[in-house]
Amino acid sequence: MQRELHDDHLLLYCTAGQGRLDYEGRRVPVSAGDVVVLPAGQAHSYASDHQRPWTVYWVHYAGLLSDTMTDWLAAKGGPVHRLGLNARLLALFDAQFGLRDQGSNWDAALHACHQLQFLLSHIAQMLGQAADSAGRLDIARIKGLMMAHIHDHIDLAALAEDAALSKYHFAKLFKAQTGQSPIHYFIELKMQQACYLLDTSRQPIKQVALNLGYEDAYYFSRLFKKVMGVSPARYRTGLHNI
Structure with missing residues (x-):
């Protein structure tokens, strides 16, 4: 996938295999347990590895409240965050996508927005915990x-x-x-x-x-x-x- 300009934010979570992300002239490996946060307007390309293809969750989103949160997440050491395979994070993604079964009504959309807000705040919390343990290996x-x-x-x-x-x-x-x-x-x-x-x-x-x-x-x-x-x-x- 390659995008020169996109008007929404992208959140990607790799749960198996590996791939790579290219942005601003840099190439960064992405592997199981990595979270990728790309703000709107960030030119990028990404691809799965041919030998060990990845499995990923991803969601595109936009909104006034999401802009500040996304900019904060992306500023924490770049777009790729090595948070590891986390059962709570996997459950939040599953719950987010499970809302699709409820159809495209207003109540389901409102629930999805709050679910996404909770998902992003959980990632922010994990990044904070990772910062607290800086200098120690996982x-x-x-x-x-x-x-x-x-x-x-x-x-x-x-x-x-x-x-x-x-x-x-x-x-x-x-x-x-x-x-x-x-x-x-x-x-x-x-x-x-x-x-x-x-x-x-x-x-x-x-x-x-x-x-x-x-x-x-x-x-x-x-x-x-x-x-x-x-x-x-x-x-x-x-x-x-x-």
């Missing part, structure tokens, strides 16, 4: 991103980019909050998933390794033993409990 969000890549790979650069930080600053904050480096934390998540697969399936160890993005089963076994203290084969037999 570990739950980072873990969610890691789990999304549990079957393949993700590097430090991608994790730092998602947090809008340099690799050095991201790694330093992450270790300060968790006591581990980001990559070691990711490897431990992978080994936890490996334990689950070894416990609940009859897959060969080579297949378990492939399921977790390791083409070299011997390397996977060495890594598993380093983290768990026993080899995958010994873990599966239960000898690790002796």
Whole structure:
């Protein structure tokens, strides 16, 4: 989608996959949990990623009261806000769109306006809470991103980019909050998933390794033993409990 000039505001919430937003000569990645607020008149274009297409909620709106709120939201660090997947926010979007089933009568339209006002104010509240926790990483969000890549790979650069930080600053904050480096934390998540697969399936160890993005089963076994203290084969037999 590309718009040089539009006369209403746009609110977009990405709930899965990823894409990108272009505005004012800048390209910003958009991924699951991101809220995009574009004021009226802001030239922009956006697109879904071909490899991991996004799922998005969006709503166009206008009105005198909405102008001030939208300008305030857009001024909070640009149009893309990394608020994460939030159950309350998802419920508010669902409730907003559920009003379509009531038809195009005046009562439904009035209800939709108030519902939208509540939705925007909730986003403003979330941004305020995020500002209060500035200087701290959202570990739950980072873990969610890691789990999304549990079957393949993700590097430090991608994790730092998602947090809008340099690799050095991201790694330093992450270790300060968790006591581990980001990559070691990711490897431990992978080994936890490996334990689950070894416990609940009859897959060969080579297949378990492939399921977790390791083409070299011997390397996977060495890594598993380093983290768990026993080899995958010994873990599966239960000898690790002796």
